[in-house]
Amino acid sequence: MDRRKAVALGDFDGMHLAHKTVVTGAKDVTIYCVNNRFSLLQKSIFEERFPNAVFADFDTIKNLSADEFVNGILIDELGAEMLLCGYNFRFGKGAKWSAFDLRRMLEERDVWVRILEHQDFEGAPISSSRIRACIRDGEIEKANEMLGYPFTFESVVEHGDARGRTIGFPTANQHLPAGLMMPKFGVYQSFALIDGKRYKAFTNIGIRPSWQVDEPIAETNIFDFDGALYGRVVRLELVKYLRGEMHFASVEELKEQLTHDKSSII
Numbered sequence: 001m002d003r004r005k006a007v008a009l010g011d012f013d014g015m016h017l018a019h020k021t022v023v024t025g026a027k028d029v030t031i032y033c034v035n036n037r038f039s040l041l042q043k044s045i046f047e048e049r050f051p052n053a054v055f056a057d058f059d060t061i062k063n064l065s066a067d068e069f070v071n072g073i074l075i076d077e078l079g080a081e082m083l084l085c086g087y088n089f090r091f092g093k094g095a096k097w098s099a100f101d102l103r104r105m106l107e108e109r110d111v112w113v114r115i116l117e118h119q120d121f122e123g124a125p126i127s128s129s130r131i132r133a134c135i136r137d138g139e140i141e142k143a144n145e146m147l148g149y150p151f152t153f154e155s156v157v158e159h160g161d162a163r164g165r166t167i168g169f170p171t172a173n174q175h176l177p178a179g180l181m182m183p184k185f186g187v188y189q190s191f192a193l194i195d196g197k198r199y200k201a202f203t204n205i206g207i208r209p210s211w212q213v214d215e216p217i218a219e220t221n222i223f224d225f226d227g228a229l230y231g232r233v234v235r236l237e238l239v240k241y242l243r244g245e246m247h248f249a250s251v252e253e254l255k256e257q258l259t260h261d262k263s264s265i266i
Contacts, residue, residue: 004081004112007032007074009102010089011128014040015050017148018086018119018126023050025084025114030054032078034061034091040131042153042177045235054078066097070105080106083113121146138184138241150191150237153177157229160219167255169262171219172229174236176205182216189240189265192222194232199225202261203236206245221262 006026012019012033023031031053038046047053061073069091074080083106089099103113118125126146134143135151144150153176160173172192176182185206192201203220207213220236242261248254 005079006030006082006084007078007080009034009074009083009085011035011037012046012053013037013128014131014147015046016040016126016128016131016146017121018116020148021119022084022086022116025116026082028052029084030078030080032056032073034058037128038179039181040128040135040147040151042180045152045154061091063093064091066092066101066105069097070102070109074106075109075111080111083111084116085113086116087118089115132181135181135183138186138244140183140188140238140241144239150239151183152235152237153180154233154235155218157232157234159230167251167258169221169255169258171204171221172234174218174220174234176216176218183238184241184244185216186244187242187261188238189242190220191237191239192220192225193235193237194222194225194227194229199223200265201236202242202265203238204245208245221258223262223266 006029008023008025008029008031010019010022012031023029029052031050033053034056035058036055061069074083083102085099085102087099091097091102099115103115106113120126131143131146140151155174155177157172157174160171183205188203188205190201190203192199200223201220203218205218206216218236242264246257248257
């Protein structure tokens, strides 16, 4: 077995299925994240799932020459003896150099380079931009298929106005992490992860047209859970878009709709 030190190189915004073909191309690979956008999976969860990741200072490396990037970063800093990247990887000032330029330069230095082809979904290559568009348009199931896992985020549960609790639908209220792609406003079938257990739930994301909030918030009703969550970090997975946000003329009208939403999941 080839035991060269392997480095997987790319943007890795969320680590979707096409990214995974890159990072699984060698054993114990170091994942070098170039752009660090993390709009599809917040950085804290990325670090938990991929503890072997190294995060670039993009503002520094984007203006490097090809030689500075190859010698200074890949060989001297990362110690790469084998390199894996996608077919569309570009680097250096003005993104002037391609994955094939990288292969030529590294193989001259006895570093083996594997360039991975695109991976398709519904007849087109999987990409972070396609996944972001699906999340924005409420096509969360398609986004999750391309990610290879549910769109996931976590944040602290905050105090709300307790209106849901008065009608039998208490909610965990959370702000979405900064930088994360904002899902289409509306109600989602979801899962909440609490103390290692996964609970069925449904989540409204938006500004609540009937009782508006100043900025978008996630409000999650968690099935079969009874406990205090204020101040705790709860992780949510969005799995299906159920409907758009609605304006309710009364609390009773809201309760009727929430009952229908919950019954569609159970």
